[in-house]
Amino acid sequence: MIAAPRIDESSPYYRGWRVVLACFLMAFFMFGFGLYGQGVYLAELQRAHGWPGTLISAASTFSFLLTSVLVIFTDDLLERIGLRALILCGLSALGASTVLLALVQTPWQLYLAYALMSVGWTGMGTVVIATVLNSWFEQRRGLALSLAFNGATCGGIILVPLLLSLTGSIGFRPAMLTATLAMMVLVLPAVVTFIGWPAGMVPAAGGRSSGSSAPVRSRKAVLANAAFWTMVLPIALALLAQMGFIVHQVTFLEPLIGRSAAGLAVTIMAAMAIVGRLSLGLFVDRLDARLACAVSMTSQAAALFVALQSTSPTVLLACCAVYGFSMGNIITFPPLIIQREIGASAFATAVGLGTSISGIVSAFGPGLVGLVRSLTGNYTTAFALCVVLNLVAAGIVLWRPRRRLQDSHTLSPSP
Known part of the structure; x- marks a missing residue:
């Protein structure tokens, strides 16, 4: 019997790194247009059409909730139409969405554009990116995920300022059309x-396979697995707190350190998210993913706690840097935990369900922080609640259920 040759995932010539590049570009434009760009659309559509902010904000909420439903079926779509076809459908839908946003004239067209954006999230979002990279990497999976998901942060840092600059010089409509063309190119x-997929892999499995079809686990079986819930619930709570802080960060900081320094804090936090992902990616494959996740959540709680005690610009900027260092890693841990504890045969199913649940829960973060602030008149209680949520999440993620949804032939052992 001839042993299979060992795959050197650290080699720059390994094809998986080209897949990482493609996933980086997908994340760059999907998060740039689909998440960070929404503030641009809100301002420009209000200016162009005089629509109330609540109408446009409701369209954004509709899109996020629709996305959280659609991603549940990612594994079915991968099996039925295939990986590349699903991504191309997502790319086409996102392109149609951004073009329609440039040309929109009526509210129903706005909601259609945001519905198409949800289809884009399904074909180019975190579930698909995590699933395809999971199939290409074993020893360097954490690094691959970190590099690809850095495209999301770069989309906010690069694409949004570019859109604003183009809008100021040539107008919103030409800016959106130009950026859409760049995405397609x-x-x-x-x-x-x-x-x-890698050669010889069974696409439905979502992981490396030696050839024979491994049974794909049902959603019911995934939902009955304790390891799934001790991963999903803490991630959902951490993202709930994170979304609340991100949206209210400038409003919280501006009275303390001024508008320009508050803007600098946002930039520092985003930059540190990139640094944090890259730093973790170098070591995460050798770390206990649950412990590292708990440390990240605890560091965010500590940063928020210190920020509530200080009015010093230096301290507040440092707190934002510490918070940002762990911010991007929160979405990197779930695929690693799922792969190690739930298994490759259920990977796409579990990631899709987890993304859906955490997406729905985290969508209420900004509203919850805003409500508590309105009731108390300040951010102290609201962000203290975020601190508690992070600490509770850190405690839950450290719980390791014995029951696992793993089978012996979902993933071949590394040679």
Whole structure:
């Protein structure tokens, strides 16, 4: 019997790194247009059409909730139409969404654009990115996920300022059309050229396979697994607190340190998210993912706690840096925990369900923080609640249920 050759995932010539590049570009434009760009759309559509902010904000909420429902079925779509076709559908939907946002004239067109954006999230979002990279990497999976998901943060740092600059010089409509064209020119060739399953892998399994079809676990079985819930619940609570802080960060900091320093704090936090992902990616494959996740959540709680005690610009900026260092890693841990504890045969199913649940829960973060602030008149109680949520989440994620949804042939052992 001839032993299978060992795959050197650290080699720059390994095809998986080209897949990472394609996933980076997907995350860059999906998060840039689909998340960080929504503030631009709100301002420009209000200016162009005089629509109330509540109408446009409701469209954003509708899109996020629809996305949280659609991602549940990612595993079914991967099996039925295939990986590349799903991504191309997502890319087409996102392109149609941004073009329609540039040309929109009526509210129903606005909601159609945001519905198409939800389809884009389904084809190009975190579930698909995590699933395809899970199939290409074993020893360097954490690094691959960190590099690809850094595209999300870069989308906010680069694409949004670019949209604002173009809007100021040539107008909103030409800016959106130009950015959409750039997305197609960059992402389409990368997807067509690089994206695919590794040779010999069973696509439905979502992980490496030696050839025979492994049974794909049902959603009911995943939901009955304790390891799934001790991962999903803390991630949902941490993202609930995180979304609340991100949205209210400038409003909290501006009276303390001024508008320009508050803007600098946002930039520092986003930059540190990139640094944090890259730093963790170098070591996470050798770490206990649950312990590292708990440390990240605890560090965010500590940063918020210190920020509530200080009015010093230096201390507050440092707190935002510490908070940002762990911010991007919160969505990196779930795929690693799922792969290790639930298994490759249920990977896409579990990631889809987890993303849906955490997405729905975290969507209430900004509203919850805003409500507590309105009731108390300040952010002290609201952010103290976020501190508690982070600490509770850290405690839950450290609980390791004995029952596992793993089978012996979902993933071949590393040679």
